[in-house]
Amino acid sequence: QIDSARLWGSIHETAQFGATAKGGVRRLTLSAEDKLVRDWFRKACEDAGLEVHTDALGSQFGLRKGRDMSKPPVGIGSHLDTQPTGGKYDGILGTLGALEVIRTLNDAGIETEAPICVVNWTNEEGSRFAPAMMASAAYVGDFTTDDILSRKDADGTTVGQALDGIGYRGDKPVGFQKLGSFVELHIEQGPILEAEGKTIGVVDSGQGVLWYDGKISGFESHAGSTPMPLRRDALATLSEIVLAMEAIARKYGPKAVGTIGEAVIANPSRNVIPGEIAFTMDCRSADGAIMDALDRDLRSAIAEIAARRKVEVKIDLVWRKPPTHFDPKLIAAVENAAKTLGYSSRRITSGAGHDACNLNTIMPAAMVFVPCKDGISHNELEDATQPDCAAGTNVLMHTVLAIAGV
Amino acid sequence: QIDSARLWGSIHETAQFGATAKGGVRRLTLSAEDKLVRDWFRKACEDAGLEVHTDALGSQFGLRKGRDMSKPPVGIGSHLDTQPTGGKYDGILGTLGALEVIRTLNDAGIETEAPICVVNWTNEEGSRFAPAMMASAAYVGDFTTDDILSRKDADGTTVGQALDGIGYRGDKPVGFQKLGSFVELHIEQGPILEAEGKTIGVVDSGQGVLWYDGKISGFESHAGSTPMPLRRDALATLSEIVLAMEAIARKYGPKAVGTIGEAVIANPSRNVIPGEIAFTMDCRSADGAIMDALDRDLRSAIAEIAARRKVEVKIDLVWRKPPTHFDPKLIAAVENAAKTLGYSSRRITSGAGHDACNLNTIMPAAMVFVPCKDGISHNELEDATQPDCAAGTNVLMHTVLAIAGV
Ligand SMILES: NC(=O)NCCC(=O)O
Ligand SMILES: NC(=O)NCCC(=O)O
Numbered sequence: 001q002i003d004s005a006r007l008w009g010s011i012h013e014t015a016q017f018g019a020t021a022k023g024g025v026r027r028l029t030l031s032a033e034d035k036l037v038r039d040w041f042r043k044a045c046e047d048a049g050l051e052v053h054t055d056a057l058g059s060q061f062g063l064r065k066g067r068d069m070s071k072p073p074v075g076i077g078s079h080l081d082t083q084p085t086g087g088k089y090d091g092i093l094g095t096l097g098a099l100e101v102i103r104t105l106n107d108a109g110i111e112t113e114a115p116i117c118v119v120n121w122t123n124e125e126g127s128r129f130a131p132a133m134m135a136s137a138a139y140v141g142d143f144t145t146d147d148i149l150s151r152k153d154a155d156g157t158t159v160g161q162a163l164d165g166i167g168y169r170g171d172k173p174v175g176f177q178k179l180g181s182f183v184e185l186h187i188e189q190g191p192i193l194e195a196e197g198k199t200i201g202v203v204d205s206g207q208g209v210l211w212y213d214g215k216i217s218g219f220e221s222h223a224g225s226t227p228m229p230l231r232r233d234a235l236a237t238l239s240e241i242v243l244a245m246e247a248i249a250r251k252y253g254p255k256a257v258g259t260i261g262e263a264v265i266a267n268p269s270r271n272v273i274p275g276e277i278a279f280t281m282d283c284r285s286a287d288g289a290i291m292d293a294l295d296r297d298l299r300s301a302i303a304e305i306a307a308r309r310k311v312e313v314k315i316d317l318v319w320r321k322p323p324t325h326f327d328p329k330l331i332a333a334v335e336n337a338a339k340t341l342g343y344s345s346r347r348i349t350s351g352a353g354h355d356a357c358n359l360n361t362i363m364p365a366a367m368v369f370v371p372c373k374d375g376i377s378h379n380e381l382e383d384a385t386q387p388d389c390a391a392g393t394n395v396l397m398h399t400v401l402a403i404a405g406v
Numbered sequence: 407q408i409d410s411a412r413l414w415g416s417i418h419e420t421a422q423f424g425a426t427a428k429g430g431v432r433r434l435t436l437s438a439e440d441k442l443v444r445d446w447f448r449k450a451c452e453d454a455g456l457e458v459h460t461d462a463l464g465s466q467f468g469l470r471k472g473r474d475m476s477k478p479p480v481g482i483g484s485h486l487d488t489q490p491t492g493g494k495y496d497g498i499l500g501t502l503g504a505l506e507v508i509r510t511l512n513d514a515g516i517e518t519e520a521p522i523c524v525v526n527w528t529n530e531e532g533s534r535f536a537p538a539m540m541a542s543a544a545y546v547g548d549f550t551t552d553d554i555l556s557r558k559d560a561d562g563t564t565v566g567q568a569l570d571g572i573g574y575r576g577d578k579p580v581g582f583q584k585l586g587s588f589v590e591l592h593i594e595q596g597p598i599l600e601a602e603g604k605t606i607g608v609v610d611s612g613q614g615v616l617w618y619d620g621k622i623s624g625f626e627s628h629a630g631s632t633p634m635p636l637r638r639d640a641l642a643t644l645s646e647i648v649l650a651m652e653a654i655a656r657k658y659g660p661k662a663v664g665t666i667g668e669a670v671i672a673n674p675s676r677n678v679i680p681g682e683i684a685f686t687m688d689c690r691s692a693d694g695a696i697m698d699a700l701d702r703d704l705r706s707a708i709a710e711i712a713a714r715r716k717v718e719v720k721i722d723l724v725w726r727k728p729p730t731h732f733d734p735k736l737i738a739a740v741e742n743a744a745k746t747l748g749y750s751s752r753r754i755t756s757g758a759g760h761d762a763c764n765l766n767t768i769m770p771a772a773m774v775f776v777p778c779k780d781g782i783s784h785n786e787l788e789d790a791t792q793p794d795c796a797a798g799t800n801v802l803m804h805t806v807l808a809i810a811g812v
Pocket of ligand 1: 133189351352580
């Protein structure tokens, strides 16, 4: 059994790095706050006897030796970055839970056959730089390191510049740390476990993701003197796109979701009809055929709206992550750990993307979910209970012991 | 006849202060660019022999003596500020046209009975600070000077701070310069004169304006893991409001227009359902009863949308300017000047608001319109021809001579 109070203490101690007035955390990847939590994490890993290295994209790897160093390590961990208005648990539970597993094994003097590697992946959230789960995507070879280093945030700062800015461009190449498998603990970020009174979600699959950048070019003109029929209003166009996206996602519901999270009017003014808007779209489904249908329906709806309103709309698919099907043996190991420990559990699909979904493309991976209050995440009110966090961490530990061998 | 080349030269010389790559002007009120054009204008007025004063809200007044100084001056002028993506003529033609009238009278050695006062009103556009036509509204007593000085832009800078920032908080109290009447030359900012091949618009009325500040409070949550039916999406709510506003304005069309020009998502992120949006609304009609109907329809549509989406929407009417009916005698003077000079003309309603609309509430006022290309305004592509600008300035001069007496 892990030390529930120590885990809880770590979560709340690190929540100070970027704490918001509403009780959440604002710790965008590679920000000053992210540097603080990374420094804390490195020291905590070193204090736990791990050998810590940082790769060229800033991901932190803390290695605990195994009896058989020819075996690839079992990877555990998640991320410490948050959304602009994020919570205290998303990613953090999985990373500090992994640290707690190491501390517990140390205290109990337990050695494992295979080594264990604790990981803090850079930019899981995808809020400052696209795509999400950027560093683990480069790790599995979906993108080159140089490509990722050149990605820009809204202010034009590149990943490379941001890494240098906080001193976290590591000296190890991406992929330097081989892993044999990966297990990630996370809050569910959805309402199912809580609603069904289950403690553990045994994650068997994850939704695929489509991310688009969009741009609407209408025509700026005077709000008072331009007759309604002559307008080419970029905001009215966006409004139709938002509602079309909602209708399309509902059509495939509950097997799909669709969101427009960002929309910025260029040079906005009260008495000017908006002429140009940049926006983003996020569509998901656990079913690849539905993902294709979402893409097709969305493109045709947008084409119709643009033509009717005599406005240009460009959309650019910037990221496509297929649905994830986790490794059956690892899924069984998680399920078995939950059963052995006496926690109620159910199989579940992840609505959110996770680094484990990337790792699963090149190695066996799995995930452990615990409930979060009202399914709320990506919100400062995100909440989870101490017993549930401890339960998930216990399941993580027992799963790791089963994989690594004692 | 005014000097068409000199007028054209002034318009293009001052267009350098805030010139944009697309051939427009970005000269927000009380900005560094606005200071440059104000300095230029003051010097040009002084060179033309005018006595120049600035009032506590930065409006510039250049007085040309009349034979009978007991008579109140005839005011002419407009504004030199622009929209963020504005053109070279909106306001500028009327201000530099007024200067050109003075220069022409000087060259011809013409004295008038009543004095003439050239005016550059502060913040006509209303883009940086609300409301539009702010300084002339204070001049006619719609707002106190202190109220206006405390208005803030989006960055929290007050009008008072902005005035001090460019050294244009004048030593004269607002209203220090009495005027007996006011005539404003302006581009039409709409498509009618051009479409009908008329050179002069004799403006007999102006639309009333309703400006609102709005705020939507939904609930931020995860774009991937929040099922569609559980969402309280602030952007989807805004989208319905935008389309409702459009439908309501069309219902009263062509007698009404409605626009949402500004909308800002708080803490936007690709994978977060928008939780909070601040927006503005602008509705207009030349018919007071339709203005009331717009307000009523809009409020009930918004209440329905908010209730159905379980989202809070607050709207706050920040400005209500009733429709304008210009002075019949001055309207006739403008019409007569056009006829005498041999220009085709028609009566017209102004779709935009103007300082003349404010002045009309306490003195006889009128306006002269000239065509602008494709009716485009509040756009960098705004355009007007040199002959039309000269024609309008000639009509302005002859109207002024008729009112002031030779
Ligand atoms: N787990 C999580 O919130 N990931 C962020 C990436 C995404 O799914 O949008
Ligand atoms: N003439 C003009 O563009 N005025 C700006 C104020 C408004 O009508 O919105």
